[in-house]
Amino acid sequence: xxxxxxxxxxxxxxxxxNGPSGICLSFLLSGxxxxxxxxxxxxxxxxxxxxxxxxxxxxxxxxxEYLSEGLDGRSSNPTALLFDNLCRPDADMGVDxxxxxxxxxEPKHSINHxxxxxxxPGGAWQKMDxxxxxxxxxxxxxxxxxxFKDWIMNHHIKEDExxxxxxxxxxxxxNYYTSFVKQNQLNxxxxxxxxxxxxxxxxxxxxxxxxxxxxxxxxxxxxDNHPFLWEVRGYIENFENDSATDKEHGTKLHxxxxxxxPHVVIATGTFDISNRLNIPGENLSYAVHTxxxxxxxxxxxxxxxASDPILIVGSGLSAADAILMALESxxxxxxxxxxxxxDPSIIFKxxxxxxxxxxxxxxALMKNKISDPLYKSxxxxxxxxxxxxxxALLESTDSxxxxxxxxxxxxxxxxxxxxxxxxxxxxxxxxxxxxxxxECKPNPLDVDQYSFQCNHEVGLFAMGPLVGxxxxxxxxxxxxxxxxxxxxxxxxxxxx
Numbered sequence: 001x002x003x004x005x006x007x008x009x010x011x012x013x014x015x016x017x018n019g020p021s022g023i024c025l026s027f028l029l030s031g032x033x034x035x036x037x038x039x040x041x042x043x044x045x046x047x048x049x050x051x052x053x054x055x056x057x058x059x060x061x062x063x064x065e066y067l068s069e070g071l072d073g074r075s076s077n078p079t080a081l082l083f084d085n086l087c088r089p090d091a092d093m094g095v096d097x098x099x100x101x102x103x104x105x106e107p108k109h110s111i112n113h114x115x116x117x118x119x120x121p122g123g124a125w126q127k128m129d130x131x132x133x134x135x136x137x138x139x140x141x142x143x144x145x146x147x148f149k150d151w152i153m154n155h156h157i158k159e160d161e162x163x164x165x166x167x168x169x170x171x172x173x174x175n176y177y178t179s180f181v182k183q184n185q186l187n188x189x190x191x192x193x194x195x196x197x198x199x200x201x202x203x204x205x206x207x208x209x210x211x212x213x214x215x216x217x218x219x220x221x222x223x224d225n226h227p228f229l230w231e232v233r234g235y236i237e238n239f240e241n242d243s244a245t246d247k248e249h250g251t252k253l254h255x256x257x258x259x260x261x262p263h264v265v266i267a268t269g270t271f272d273i274s275n276r277l278n279i280p281g282e283n284l285s286y287a288v289h290t291x292x293x294x295x296x297x298x299x300x301x302x303x304x305x306a307s308d309p310i311l312i313v314g315s316g317l318s319a320a321d322a323i324l325m326a327l328e329s330x331x332x333x334x335x336x337x338x339x340x341x342x343d344p345s346i347i348f349k350x351x352x353x354x355x356x357x358x359x360x361x362x363x364a365l366m367k368n369k370i371s372d373p374l375y376k377s378x379x380x381x382x383x384x385x386x387x388x389x390x391x392a393l394l395e396s397t398d399s400x401x402x403x404x405x406x407x408x409x410x411x412x413x414x415x416x417x418x419x420x421x422x423x424x425x426x427x428x429x430x431x432x433x434x435x436x437x438x439e440c441k442p443n444p445l446d447v448d449q450y451s452f453q454c455n456h457e458v459g460l461f462a463m464g465p466l467v468g469x470x471x472x473x474x475x476x477x478x479x480x481x482x483x484x485x486x487x488x489x490x491x492x493x494x495x496x
Contacts, residue, residue: 010260013113013486014232016195017267019123020472021464022115023177024143025265025479026186029486031110033058034086034101034144041089041100045070050100059086059101060109060483064450077449080469080477087144088473096139096149103145111486114259115186116193116234122177124269127292130171132321137355138168140473143180151176166355193257195234195422198264202228230264230459233257234422265452265461265482266427270440270470272419277313277412281386287410294322294411302329306408309334309376311392313383314413315346320362322411327374334405335377338397341366386410418466430456444468451485452478461485 013029015022035058041047049067059067068078073092075081089097120126134141142148152172181189236255274289276282288294298310309332312322319337326333339346341363348356348363364370366377378394384402385393392410395402417439420427428435431443438445445462446455452467454460463469463478 009258010229011112011114012261013111013263013265014230014259014261015113015115015265015267016198016232017123017265017269017464018115018117018119018121018189018191019125019267019269019464020141020143020177021469021475021478022117022123022265022267023121023181023186024476025267025463025482026113026115026188027144027180027184028060028479028483029111029113030184030186030188031105031107032145032184033060033104033106033109034480035059035104036086037100037102039089039098039100041085043071043085046085058104058109059480060487062484064481064484068450074471075469075474075477077467077469077474077477079450079452079481080474083477083480084473087476088139091140091473099147101144109487111490113188115189116195116232116259117189117191118194120178120191121181121189122174124271125170125174125177127271128170128174129291129295130169130174132170133167134170134173135167135317135351135356136471136473137166140471141168141173141176143177143476146176146180146183148176151179155179190236190257192237193234194237195232197231197233198422199231199424200228201231201260228459229260229262232259232261232264263459263461263486265463265478266420266423266445266466267463267478268418268420268466270418270465271416273417274412275415275417277383277414279384279386281388282412284386284388284410286390286408287386287412289412291318291321291413294409294413295325297409298325298329298331301331301408308332308390308406308408310409310411311336311383311405311407312411312413313337314415315339315366316413316415317347317359318413319411320348320359322413323362323365323375324358327372330374332374333376334407335366335375336381336383336394337366337377337379338382339380341368341377341379383410383412430454430460430462438466440465440468440470450481452481453485 015025036050036053036055041050053062064079064082068082071078071081071085073081086100089100117123138148234257236257238253276289288297310326311334312319313336315337323333323335348359351359353360365372365375366379380397381394382397383392384395390407392405392407393402394405417437420438427438427445430445431438432446433443436443444467447453447462447467448455452461452463454462461482464475469475
């Protein structure tokens with residue numbers, strides 16, 4: 001059912017996406033500001049610059065381009081590298097050094113904002129299987145001012161010291177992100193909000209108080225000749241009751257919302273839409289495209305065991321996770337992937353065996369270095385057809401020979417892409433390569449590397465995976481860059 005739309009609410013910043021990047025930006029905009037604490041960094045040039053800083057000024061007020069000059073690492077964005085070096089000095093060397101930042105809560109520097117998320121704070125992490133482990137090291141998952149290790153110890157979740165040095169469970173990460181929001185009293189999070197439209201508006205009547213005729217508080221800093229604002233529309237999805245039973249079987253309630261702001265930050269991830277092979281039969285009921293759907297189907301399959309194996313397509317981490325789940329459940333697997341097992345682009349080759357033993361086991365199976373009676377691989381093959389009788393046709397990428405196999409389920413895990421349908425032209429005009437769909441690595445959103453403002457749209461910003469930062473530790477850099485930009489803009493507006 002639908003309810004009457006909200007009246008248009010005006011704020012300074014609208015953040016779309018409540019994953020770690022959005023949480024970090026909300027933390028900074030809520031008046032939490034980082035200061036250099038006087039610690040030492042192994043990078044001599046960065047260390048000299050830090051020593052010369054006015055320690056009474058927050059990093060948010062500093063010249064980020066100057067501080068980040070010359071830094072290199074696993075990110076190509078200088079602001080992301082700077083923030084990571086300050087939060088996790090020498091992290092790439094495998095050490096867990098203390099942060100070079102101290103944090104102060106200064107409400108006078110807060111900026112009005114809201115964070116819109118489809119679910120609970122944590123974004124896509126909230127949808128993942130809690131029993132899985134993170135790809136990144138545990139301390140790489142943390143947000144500013146709250147070390148993951150300290151949070152784990154305070155919540156008495158684990159006593160094993162290995163979790164601090166190595167990887168964390170997804171369940172711990174989920175709880176850490178929701179706890180971070182509560183612990184820091186970040187009250188600008190609007191859960192269960194799905195955005196359907198982001199567009200420019202040129203009529204400012206919505207920003208005028210109907211009784212007094214004055215601008216609403218968040219709009220007082222804007223000149224009458226400001227060219228436009230951003231309007232964000234969507235719907236709130238709730239249930240009549242909050243019980244688990246009602247959420248599974250109850251009635252959903254839809255209420256529309258509309259917010260207006262001069263600044264919009266796109267902080268969603270890239271897991272909205274699963275990539276497809278676009279082959280005959282791909283829409284049949286026994287074919288799935290996400291780990292979540294696979295888990296549900298696997299649970300049902302275990303209730304009624306089938307003799308035919310599961311077909312898993314893909315050579316990335318999601319495909320490996322699916323294979324691990326199947327083998328652990330004593331279910332046979334046919335694994336199909338287009339590349340050779342020794343192809344340099346295979347991600348398993350880049351992961352240290354000591355930290356990621358489960359993925360190296362899958363890689364060894366792919367290379368036939370080890371065997372498992374439940375596993376059969378078809379390297380340099382592609383799935384070309386799924387039949388109604390649950391038969392699958394595989395084609396060799398070399399010889400073009402075709403073979404037929406009987407399967408009980410097809411699990412197609414070949415990546416995903418963001419859903420940006422709420423933006424004009426699905427944001428195809430905003431990518432590094434114009435007119436092409438936005439994807440994390442081949443075509444991220446084209447943003448300024450210090451302010452994270454889109455180079456083709458004033459007032460529109462992006463951060464996290466949408467600008468090519470798949471690792472949480474680097475995705476947080478956008479929060480510093482955007483906060484720095486807004487601080488400078490606020491100072492300029494006050495002086496004009």
